[in-house]
Amino acid sequence: MAKQIALTARPSFARIAEEHYGDRKLAAALAGYNGIRDAKAVVKGQLIELPPKRELVAPKRVAATRAAFAPPNGLQEILATFGDIYKFLKADGTIDPKWELQQIASAPLPYPIPLAWDRTKLAKSMRVHRKLVPVINEVFTKLDAAGLRSKVRTYGGGYSFRAKRTSSKLSTHCWGIAIDLDPTTNALGSVGDMDPGVVEVFRSCGFKWGGDWTGRGKDPMHFQFCTGY
Ligand SMILES: [Zn+2]
Structure with missing residues (x-):
């Protein structure tokens, strides 16, 4: 399993993508990888997976x-x-x-x-x-x-x-x-x-x-x- 982090309220996938992959443009791919279509619907404390970057690049x-x-x-x-x-x-x-x-x-x-x-x-x-x-x-x-x-x-x-x-x-x-x-x-x-x-x-x-x-x-x-x- 890839690395996991717990989300805080109203997480910004762009910020997480920037922090962990150095690329804000991977935000949508990261949310989708975790089965999340609407980042705003995320529950505080929800765990998301941080797969290797190659998994997020088409x-x-x-x-x-x-x-x-x-x-x-x-x-x-x-x-x-x-x-x-x-x-x-x-x-x-x-x-x-x-x-x-x-x-x-x-x-x-x-x-x-x-x-x-x-x-x-x-x-x-x-x-x-x-x-x-x-x-x-x-x-x-x-x-x-x-x-x-x-x-x-x-x-x-x-x-x-x-x-x-x-x-x-x-x-x-x-x-x-x-x-x-x-x-x-x-x-x-x-x-x-x-x-x-x-x-x-x-x-x-x-x-x-x-x-x-x-x-x-x-x-x-x-x-x-x-x-x-
Ligand atoms: Zn199977």
Whole structure:
């Protein structure tokens, strides 16, 4: 996990960005990284993460391949590309079922993968954002073509919504733009055993790998189709 600081009342993200990164222009990216759309709505004492600067700077676009498109960077682009989930969030932190009906689809896999929580069962598809359906197909077709099929042993989950606590950041799994693979050997905070070739194929299709994060936030089971969040 990156460094964290507690916010004082009416924090100025511009000031924090200036102080920690030497660049006030990173204010919006820093707020968005923390899942905060309106800096004024921040609660006093709320913890925000200060990721390495490279996480806040928009990366060079991944060249769009046949099926894939470029991943969004930062919260505003995620909302614009995959839908404004906040409009579906209820006061108690749960989600309107319409969100899932409108945005989440079943992405068929070119070959089945055992489920992490019950290896006797095979996943033939993954529940992800409807726009990611062709991307998922592309990733696993490429893995198969590269002879890496056996390197992904289990599927740990795609779309998942957990009730949002006040001031907590929504997971990218809430948009259906993240998938977890081989969770038993790639626990949060561990180095894990994800195959570098698998990581490379995901990268080539526009995914960011959670194993690239540092410290407690290192998440080697996790691949997400966005950056800067
Ligand atoms: Zn994950």
